[in-house]
Amino acid sequence: MIKLINLSKKYQMKDKNINALDQVSISIDSGEFVAIRGPSGCGKSSLLLSIGGMSRPTEGELIIDNTSIYKLSKNERCHYRGTNIGFIFQAFHLIPYLSVKDNILSANIHSGKYRTDQVDALMDKFNLGLRSNHKPSELSTGEKQRVALARAFLNEPSIILADEPTGNLDPQNAIIVLNHLKEFQKNGGTVVLVTHQNNAEEYSDRTINMETGKIIS
Ligand SMILES: Nc1ncnc2c1ncn2[C@@H]1O[C@H](COP(=O)(O)OP(=O)(O)OP(=O)(O)O)[C@@H](O)[C@H]1O
Numbered sequence: 001m002i003k004l005i006n007l008s009k010k011y012q013m014k015d016k017n018i019n020a021l022d023q024v025s026i027s028i029d030s031g032e033f034v035a036i037r038g039p040s041g042c043g044k045s046s047l048l049l050s051i052g053g054m055s056r057p058t059e060g061e062l063i064i065d066n067t068s069i070y071k072l073s074k075n076e077r078c079h080y081r082g083t084n085i086g087f088i089f090q091a092f093h094l095i096p097y098l099s100v101k102d103n104i105l106s107a108n109i110h111s112g113k114y115r116t117d118q119v120d121a122l123m124d125k126f127n128l129g130l131r132s133n134h135k136p137s138e139l140s141t142g143e144k145q146r147v148a149l150a151r152a153f154l155n156e157p158s159i160i161l162a163d164e165p166t167g168n169l170d171p172q173n174a175i176i177v178l179n180h181l182k183e184f185q186k187n188g189g190t191v192v193l194v195t196h197q198n199n200a201e202e203y204s205d206r207t208i209n210m211e212t213g214k215i216i217s
């Protein structure tokens with residue numbers, strides 16, 4: 001279970017503070033598929049980064065399966081994240097000078113596993129086999145997103161956090177991505193998906209609506 005308790009995130013700028021998250025409390029069960037919606041700038045990416053252990057909250061606590069994530073040391077937190085969480089970033093964040101294959105394998109950095117055995121199967125699964133030696137700049141947008149997906153799946157995480165993974169895709173590629181996330185859930189995984197897709201409810205069990213750093217429903 002993922003539990004956020006009164007979690008706030010302030011970004012301190014020179015001339016102002018931005019309350020990206022304001023006392024957010026939510027619980028997400030293991031095996032649940034949750035969609036997060038809300039207008040641009042309301043804090044969706046900030047929320048996902050906090051859940052993913054990548055953005056220390058200013059206040060409050062994040063507990064995943066009885067572990068208080070931000071009480072871990074940095075190394076422990078990186079290892080936890082590498083082993084348990086797959087993250088799909090809003091802007092792909094592929095490493096430009098690595099091939100498709102090495103980008104997928106880069107998920108190993110913090111997990112300590114070296115899953116070369118898995119990577120060929122993943123490239124087949126995500127229809128990237130013929131692109132394994134391409135650099136990100138040599139890929140289409142849909143292919144880049146599938147590399148990001150394969151990387152998130154590499155360490156067989158129990159949680160996938162996906163930040164608008166279909167935002168840059170045509171409807172056909174969007175369905176492919178959503179179906180992969182649904183299949184992950186059917187195999188017992190937890191999915192938190194930030195999305196503007198109108199049909200996301202067909203995939204998710206529950207929608208969390210946000211506005212200016214708060215959960216409104
Ligand atoms: N690193 C940062 N430093 C300062 N302010 C930030 C930072 N990251 C985000 N913000 C601000 O925090 C607020 C929430 O940003 P966030 O990226 O979480 O929004 P979002 O809901 O994901 O938006 P979008 O739908 O456009 O991706 C915004 O007002 C944004 O300008």
Ligand SMILES: [Mg+2]
Pocket residue numbers: 044045046090163
């Ligand atoms: Mg965002």
